[in-house]
Amino acid sequence: MDAVRPFDVLDPACPSRSVLRHLTDRWTPLVVGVLAPGPARFGEIRDQVGGVTAKVLTQTLRSMERDGLVDRRALPTMPPRVDYELTPLGRTLVGPLDALRSWAERHAGEVLGARASYDAQDGAPG
Amino acid sequence: MDAVRPFDVLDPACPSRSVLRHLTDRWTPLVVGVLAPGPARFGEIRDQVGGVTAKVLTQTLRSMERDGLVDRRALPTMPPRVDYELTPLGRTLVGPLDALRSWAERHAGEVLGARASYDAQDGAPG
């Protein structure tokens, strides 16, 4: 029964629009990719995701937790140890985001090439 | 021979990182979705993608054209008519982005629910 489709990303007021925006923010796709193989500690994620700062990674993980995408488990050891793991819902995101990530990696060369030739013919002959 | 993988989105200096960022910007996924069925005019895209302004849509289409994702054809009629169409490269993006879009629409309810229960148990009992 897919007859009713209450959510439509083309509608600016639809919540799915903001959900989509959140999935596609700067770090969420990368974090999902890192967590896809299994749980990881905060420091492991930070080390694997190049360029992310601790503050922003915390924010990203927090909002992913809030959205039910990751599970956070803080061990009361000292020094503290915090494990993050994809929830079942989060795991359903791995496929789509992985497709996007691998698209970017596979076609980055083509995009760069297109950009170069666009810039060449658009900027030079003026 | 996939032995060599020159592109890695986890590397902040890798071009694929910026390519991924571009695919996941605010309007690109929606525009790809609108163009997926076939070519469309500027005004049609603007009308279908709720909330986008003409200026930003122009910017988005321009940078998609630059990246080789869309083909722009300006008809010298009056008033002007401009058709946009996905390139073969752009068409390979339809699948991945569509998966993401439908994920957002299918799971928006769950995300909203997770958000609500997170806020309820995190904010209330202080």
Add this chain to the structure above:
DNA sequence: GTAACTGAGTACCTCAAGGTAACCTTCAAG
């Protein structure tokens, strides 16, 4: 001569994501 249509360019502004830097916690090592 002026409004409308269509696709766009430009100047200016706003706002929120993201970055920097500092500090906090607890325990162990020295």
Add this chain to the structure above:
DNA sequence: CTTGAAGGTTACCTTGAGGTACTCAGTTAC
């Protein structure tokens, strides 16, 4: 009693994507 580790939090600042508003071009309709 200082340092270091891990995983934060907070205050503050920067950046740039995106929004608003105005203008333009060329032709037809009135």
